Amino acid sequence: MNxxxxxxxxxxLVKLAAEHKEDNLLLMQERDKTVAYYEGDHPSFFKEGRDYEVVENVGQVQSSGFVVMNNIPVSDEGRPVFEDRFKKRVGQVENMEGFQAIRILRPKKGNTYVVFTQWRNEQDFEDWKNSKEFEKAHANSGPQHKQKPSFIDGKPYITKYYMIQPEE
Structure with a gap:
């Protein structure tokens, strides 16, 4: 899946979504930032898109909800370790109330992976972030750790969006 x-x-982006109805383009927004999201089997049609391969996916990305993207720069030699950690993740985020989807996205260009999670609403995400399951999932490399894992190749950052369904 791409x-x-x-x-x-x-x-x-609303115009682009209308031109590509068959591709089920989803839109998300936070303040003045709007993002179009496509996932499917054929290559992207975006002229200036960021393209990813899906390392792992659970759930269905939906047209409503709250999205959190953890953008993590990973060194070339650290990619297998990073991906393996997510494949063996302990937190079971998919069992949390309000969870909708997760995608671990490997960049086709560059070094920044995206851990994309979608929630029913922002409160469900906050509940996950404040849970024992979150602590367990991030025991070795979470946001509270001063020393980052050796495979991290830059400063990670988080972006948050609300899914939108604009009128055409």
């Missing part, structure tokens, strides 16, 4: 994302104005 995933691609691109940024643009809301008007432009």
């Amino acid at each position: 995933v691609s994302m691109t940024n643009g104005t809301l008007n432009y």
Whole structure:
């Protein structure tokens, strides 16, 4: 499965979604930032998209909900270790109340992986973040650790969005 994302104005991305109805393009927004999200079997049609391969996926990305993307730069030699950690993750995020989907996305260009999670709402995400399951999942490399794993190749950052369904 391929995933691609691109940024643009809301008007432009709504128009793009209308032109590609068969591709089920999803839109998300936070303040003045709007992102179009595509996942499917064929290559991206975005002119300036960020393309990914799916390392792992659970659940169905939906047209409503709250999205959190943990953007993590990973060294070339650290990629297998990083991916293996997620394949063996302990936290069972998919069993949390309000969980909708997770995608571990390997960049086709660059070094920044995206851990994409979708929740029913922002409170469900906050409940996950404050849970014992979250602590367990991040025991070796979570946000509270001063020393990052050796495979981290830069400063990770988080982006958050609300799925939107604009009128055409």
